[in-house]
Amino acid sequence: MSNPIKDAAKAIEDEINALQNLIPRLNGDFSKSVDLILNCQGRVIVTGIGKSGHIGRKIASTLSSTGTPAFFLHPAEAQHGDLGMISPEDILIIISNSGESDEIIKIMPSIRRMGLKTVGFIGNLNSTLAQRCDFLLDVSVEKEACPMNLAPTSSSTATLVMGDALAIALLKQRQFNKRDFAIRHPGGMLGKKLLLTVRDLMHQHEELPVVRIDTSVKNLVMEMTAKNLGIVGVLNDKDELIGVVTDGDLRRAVEKYENIFKCKPEDIMTRNPKKVTPGRLAVSALHQMEKYSITSVFVVQNNNSLQPIGLIHIHDILKSGIV
Incomplete structure (x- = not known):
């Protein structure tokens, strides 16, 4: 039988390695994505399906709570009317490890017609979605922490951390401070400490x-x-x-x-x-x-x-x- 402690340690090591490999990929597209969002007159829309969708919800939440208005759009629902939530002034962040998520590919023609700029968190740089994004953030991993290399583990963690990196870079550029954070978290202890007089x-x-x-x-x-x-x-x-x-x-x-x-x-x-x-x-x-x-x-x-x-x-x- 395998040793659960060793198995867990190996999974953590694999994910740490995946995160370390992100740092050299912080290139010009990352800086351009930051500038694009800083100058956005609308909101940031985040979309993804499956595990990428779960990660996308968290990224949208982190952006919103740190000074960048954002919300998550389910790509399947977008095909049935929810694209009406988007305006031409918005920016779309697309999350897809494979870069071939059919639900997202189907809405791309409409996204283009609306004139939205797109930032892709993509794991396959040769994929359909990678080719259709204006700016590309490489979140590919050598292997998943899953021993079968199937369950999204290292890839989902890498995507989440890239989202955090983007949110923090934007936070610093906006000179977002504790009081700004508290205003967005009035129900939490930090919000009360910084706002309640x-x-x-x-x-x-x-x-x-x-x-x-x-x-x-x-x-x-x-x-x-x-x-x-x-x-x-x-x-x-x-x-x-x-x-x-x-x-x-x-x-x-x-x-x-x-x-x-x-x-x-x-x-x-x-x-x-x-x-x-x-x-x-x-x-x-x-x-x-x-x-x-x-x-x-x-x-x-x-x-x-x-x-x-x-x-x-x-x-x-x-x-x-x-x-």
Whole structure:
């Protein structure tokens, strides 16, 4: 019997070799394909059948998520009306290991009549599709990782990696950054980390727990209880934040004073509290809370302002899913 570990290692080695052979093939057609797509006024359409189709879907998805609008077109469906999804301003990426995929060959006359430029990810440079593409990216492999040299393995991996290489080259040319990526991934953790701001999560208006400096400690405790955020901001007569009272401050005051209700807010509050601005990233506010071991921070309009417009609690950040 064969050794499954050795079989797996051999398959991986074969695919690595196939990928290494791609590097010398990054020629002028690759650079021209990048320029063509960069200057495209429409979208990139990716097509392929069978395993090439599965790889094509992933390539289209990667292009779209890195700044190049793209979608996958099934070549069989294209023969029955889906060619109407294409416009002359689009670019067609054709994926075919054999270069003889009948479903794609059948739509090529229509593609030509529409005037689309084509980029081929082709494994057979002498094939029909290789001859009909404007630009050709060689994704041929010496052999498949399949011991029968039948199942698409090395060839599909090579095609996928060439697609990734094209997407990354385009990404670099577009100077695509983390924020651009996050805008296209608002539901993911990265998107939330790079997009979610304090303003998106803060409590404000009637939810804001604040009292005046001349209020009683009893009213302060009632405000803290009513707003249920474990903190109260203390304001002066200009509505400026001059201190905060937290659950911890109250517990320490109980230990220090015989009757805290005879105290004034200024006796038990923490002066010069930390503040954040509404445009600050929520993850940055979280780091500030962790640094100073606090669970809430008041929000002010700008660094020169002392008037609170909101409050963000660590639980709000954690519930948002950014960590």
